[in-house]
Amino acid sequence: MALLEARGLTIRFGGHAAVDGVDLDVARGCVTGLIGPNGAGKTTIFNAITGLQEVNRGTLMLDGRDITQESPRRRARLGIARTFQQLEVFGSLSTRENILVAAEIRRRWARDLRADPDHDADVILDRVGLRAVADDRADTLPTGLARLCELGRALAARPRLLLLDEPASGLSDRETARFAELLRSLVAEGTAVLLVEHDVGLVMDVSESVNVLDYGTVLAVGTPAEVRQDQAVLDAYLGDGSTRARHAPVRVRETDRGAEQPARRVHVPPAVPMLELRDVTAAYGKIEVLHGIDLALPRGAVVALLGPNGAGKSTTLKVASGQIAPRSGCIHLGGRHVNGAAGHALTRVGLCAIPEGRGVFPNLTVRENLVMATYAGFSLGPIEERTYAFFPRLEPRRSQLAGTLSGGEQQMLAMARALVTDPVALLLDEMSMGLAPLVVDELYGLVADVARSGVSILVVEQFAHIVLGVADFAVVMVQGRITAAGRPTDIQAGLSSAYLGANA
Ligand SMILES: Nc1ncnc2c1ncn2[C@@H]1O[C@H](COP(=O)(O)OP(=O)(O)OP(=O)(O)O)[C@@H](O)[C@H]1O
Ligand SMILES: [Mg+2]
Numbered sequence: 001m002a003l004l005e006a007r008g009l010t011i012r013f014g015g016h017a018a019v020d021g022v023d024l025d026v027a028r029g030c031v032t033g034l035i036g037p038n039g040a041g042k043t044t045i046f047n048a049i050t051g052l053q054e055v056n057r058g059t060l061m062l063d064g065r066d067i068t069q070e071s072p073r074r075r076a077r078l079g080i081a082r083t084f085q086q087l088e089v090f091g092s093l094s095t096r097e098n099i100l101v102a103a104e105i106r107r108r109w110a111r112d113l114r115a116d117p118d119h120d121a122d123v124i125l126d127r128v129g130l131r132a133v134a135d136d137r138a139d140t141l142p143t144g145l146a147r148l149c150e151l152g153r154a155l156a157a158r159p160r161l162l163l164l165d166e167p168a169s170g171l172s173d174r175e176t177a178r179f180a181e182l183l184r185s186l187v188a189e190g191t192a193v194l195l196v197e198h199d200v201g202l203v204m205d206v207s208e209s210v211n212v213l214d215y216g217t218v219l220a221v222g223t224p225a226e227v228r229q230d231q232a233v234l235d236a237y238l239g240d241g242s243t244r245a246r247h248a249p250v251r252v253r254e255t256d257r258g259a260e261q262p263a264r265r266v267h268v269p270p271a272v273p274m275l276e277l278r279d280v281t282a283a284y285g286k287i288e289v290l291h292g293i294d295l296a297l298p299r300g301a302v303v304a305l306l307g308p309n310g311a312g313k314s315t316t317l318k319v320a321s322g323q324i325a326p327r328s329g330c331i332h333l334g335g336r337h338v339n340g341a342a343g344h345a346l347t348r349v350g351l352c353a354i355p356e357g358r359g360v361f362p363n364l365t366v367r368e369n370l371v372m373a374t375y376a377g378f379s380l381g382p383i384e385e386r387t388y389a390f391f392p393r394l395e396p397r398r399s400q401l402a403g404t405l406s407g408g409e410q411q412m413l414a415m416a417r418a419l420v421t422d423p424v425a426l427l428l429d430e431m432s433m434g435l436a437p438l439v440v441d442e443l444y445g446l447v448a449d450v451a452r453s454g455v456s457i458l459v460v461e462q463f464a465h466i467v468l469g470v471a472d473f474a475v476v477m478v479q480g481r482i483t484a485a486g487r488p489t490d491i492q493a494g495l496s497s498a499y500l501g502a503n504a
Contacts, residue, residue, distance in 0.1 A: 001064060002027045003192040004049065004161055009058035011044050011216075013404075018044045020216040021058070026161060031183055031193045033203040033224070036213035037237050037436045038408025039393055042196045043085055045213075046163050049194075050082050051075045062161070077109055079160030083150045083167055085196075085407040085434065091139030095130050095149050096121055098138050102156035110158075120156060127185075128152045129178060140284070142309040143170030143430070144462070148179075161192045166407065168199050169433045172308050172462050180206050198408075198436055200238065204228060212237060239438040272335045274299045274425050274456035275320060275351070280329035282312075282319050288327065289315050291480045297425065297456045302447060304467040304488070305460045307477035313460040314355075316477070317427045320458070321353035322346045333425070350424030354431070359414035362403025366394055369402050369413055373421050387416040390446065407434040415443065425456045432463055444470050468492065 002025035011019040019041040026032045034042050047053035049060060051072035060068045067075055090098050103117035103124075125131050128148045133141060138149055147167050154162060168176045176199065183206050187193055197203050203210060204224035212220040212227055214236045220227055227233055273296035282290040290312050297303050305313050318324040320331060322343040331339050333351060343353075360369055370387060374380050388395040391412040397405060402413055411434045418426060428447070432440040448470040451457050461467040468474060468488040476484040476491060484491045 003063055005061040006049070007059050009045065009048060009060070010056045011048055011053060012056050018216050019048065022216070022218055024211055026192045026194045027208070028192045029190045030187050030208035031195050031206045033207035033210035034194055034196045034213060035200060035203055035210060035237065036219070038412070038439060039406040040213040041216040042213060043165055043406060046082055046165055046196065049163060050080055076157065080163070081154040081157045081159035082163035083147065083154050083165055085165040087143070087146050087150060089138040089146050089149050091137065093138055094135050095138055095141065096125060096134040098149050099124050099152040099156050102153040106157045124152045124155050128182065142314070144172065144175055144309045147171070159191065161194070162186065163194045165196045166198065166434060168197055168202055170430065170462060173464070175309065176202055198434065200437055237436060237438060239441055273297055274334060275458070276332040277320060278330045280319060280331065281327045282315055282324055283327050289480050290319065292329070293482060295475060295482070297458050299456055300451055300454045301472040302451045302457045302459060302470055304471035304474040305458060305477060306464050306474060311477040312480040313477055314429055317353060317429050317458065317460060321351060321427050352418045352421060352423035352425070353427040354414050354418050355429055359417070360402040360410050363401060365399050365401055366413060367398040369417060373417050378421060383420045386420050391416055408436060408439065411435055419450065423455055426450070428457065428459045430460060430462065432461060432466060440466060
């Protein structure tokens with residue numbers, strides 16, 4: 001008997017069944033994979049298992065006991081722990097304190113007087129590899145490490161069933177390999193792990209069996225090898241690598257603008273870089289994190305900014321987009337010195353930045369989020385049309401609150417909002433985070449198209465191999481400095497060395 005057995009699980013939102021008669025087994029001592037396109041119902045299933053979401057029909061059995069009507073708290077005490085797709089850490093606490101709080105809580109409810117939460121926290125810090133950032137505030141951790149912090153917190157409850165919702169997104173290739181080792185050691189101790197992850201390589205590598213979900217139903221279940229060869233799975237989720245050619249390019253630049261034209265746009269002679277950072281340093285408080293960055297973003301080019309977690313990539317984007325002022329050095333947009341210009345002023349001249357995994361207003365509907373883009377002087381009709389042409393999933397959800405969209409659907413909305421406003425320069429942070437492989441493939445095809453139409457694009461991406469396929473130039477950053485720059489082919493050799501792990 002599997003530790004967790006779900007039978008006929010059905011969850012409706014309005015008239016729409018997000019999960020529709022799902023059977024799912026999660027066995028002890030192994031990793032069970034749960035994959036599927038964005039909006040397939042994966043996170044909703046997690047919510048149902050943990051009791052955050054009521055089910056309309058079906059049963060959930062844990063260790064032979066019916067838990068369908070149990071409270072979330074009770075289920076946690078029975079040994080179910082999870083991580084969240086949209087990170088949930090206590091930002092103002094340190095990494096260690098985040099884990100310690102969970103260990104203290106467990107000691108109390110388990111009435112385990114022999115437990116030593118301090119000791120537990122230390123063991124877990126080492127186990128998840130966060131010793132070096134134990135005293136850092138959780139809200140200063142790069143996404144990948146914050147996810148490990150969340151995992152550490154889940155482990156402090158000593159779960160029998162661990163539900164992981166995209167734990168590896170934001171991890172570099174090398175960190176992902178280390179994470180796979182951690183999963184193996186957890187299941188070797190008997191823990192049952194249910195893993196939702198768009199990094200299919202990881203899922204196939206660590207899972208004993210894989211369930212593929214599509215439109216709320218189980219499309220396939222089997223060993224990784226079986227699932228990988230399943231034609232329906234290839235069509236719905238994995239693709240065969242030729243999707244880019246199949247999809248007609250969406251020409252974002254050929255837009256019919258609304259009546260009111262936006263304010264001045266940047267016009268640059270071809271030889272001048274669209275965006276340039278010269279000897280830029282930046283600091284958080286007293287700690288300098290960028291130490292003299294030189295970076296040029298040519299017109300109509302895609303530049304990939306690569307490097308391990310904590311290298312300073314996101315900070316570089318924040319400085320370039322006016323969210324953080326540089327401590328010294330110069331920033332030029334279209335040949336003009338723009339240090340100190342506020343983010344919104346830069347937006348008005350055509351610079352658009354999408355922050356890592358964020359950027360939608362959760363309490364507005366999809367359509368209202370798109371209305372926000374009309375303030376830049378575009379009319380809603382064409383914006384909606386182009387958004388739904390590229391992301392058809394969003395069209396039937398136009399009246400849904402953005403905060404209730406699936407993780408990937410939110411990312412699509414953030415991307416759409418940026419792409420449809422006809423930017424001259426786009427700064428993309430971890431664009432692939434949370435998106436299904438087919439969508440990532442299509443999105444990078446779109447990025448290449450957008451660049452060809454004259455937009456300059458700077459991309460931060462943990463999956464070096466994806467972005468190098470479309471980049472014209474690549475820059476590698478380590479510890480706040482640029483250590484290599486050139487054509488992708490030139491820097492590829494250096495990439496497989498220390499910084500990004502062997503399979504970058
Ligand atoms: N409260 C809600 N109201 C309406 N629809 C909802 C609500 N919550 C989720 N949905 C819809 O249910 C579907 C399943 O969402 P879910 O978050 O489970 O997808 P997912 O498989 O986790 O996708 P992703 O890979 O993008 O995270 C989505 O289409 C989503 O928009
Ligand atoms: Mg999800």
